[in-house]
Amino acid sequence: MVCLSLSTRCTTQNSAVLKATKNIKALLDVRPDSATVIRNGITSVVAPKTVSIDERIQVKAGEKVPLDGTLLSLKGSFNTSALTGESVPRTIHMGEQVLAGMVNTNSVVDIRVNRKYEDSSLARMLEMVQDATTRKSKTELFIRKFARVYTPIVFALALAITLIPYFVVTDYLFSEWLYRALVFLVISCPCA
Secondary structure, eight states: OOOOSSHHHHHHHHHHHHHHHHHHHHHHTTSOSOEEEEETTEEEEEOGGGOOTTOEEEEOTTOBOOSOEEEOSSEEEEEOHHHHOOOSOEEEETTSEEOTTOEEOSSOEEEEEOSOGGGSHHHHHHHHHHHHHHOOOHHHHHHHHHHHHHHHHHHHHHHHHHHTHHHHOTTOOHHHHHHHHHHHHHHHSTTO
16 A cells, blocks of 8 residues: 555554564474485485375474374374464374374374375465465455555645645644644544
C-alpha cells in the first residue's frame, strides 16, 4: 500500500511484514539438514531428500526427525512444539506415527520412513506457509488497486485544504489550516 505522510502506518505495516518474514524463517530452520540412514547394517549421514520409503533411519537424542515414519523402537519421547505449539513432550510407542520436525528428547530411536521428503508433513506445512505469504486474496488485491487511486486524491485534497484558503480567507493562519488538513487525512484514512 502507499504510505501516507504520517509514518506510523508505514512503520506498523513494515514491522508486521518483518515479523511475518522472521517467523517464516524460523519455520524453515525447523527443517533437518541430514538424516542418519541404516543401509545393510551400516549407518551413514545423508540428505533427507535421498532417503527412500521403507528405509530405516536413526534419530539420536536432541536431533530433529528428518522424515515422517513409523517408530520401530519400543517408545520415544518427542518435543512437538515446532509443529503443534505444545511444550509438553509427547510419548510415542512402537508402530505409531512420528512426524518430521519433531525433536527426539530421550534416547536413540529407529524409524521406518513412510513418506518421501517432499511429501512429509513438515515440507507440506512449509509449502503452505510460503504459498500463503505469496498469494493475495481478492479483497486485498482490490484494496491495493483502490489505494493507488484513493491515496493520491486524499493527499491532494489535504494539500488543497492547507493552501487554497490562503487565497480565499482574509485571516488565513497556516497552522490552523494545516491542522484541518491533518484531521482530514486521519478521517479519510483512519489507520494512519
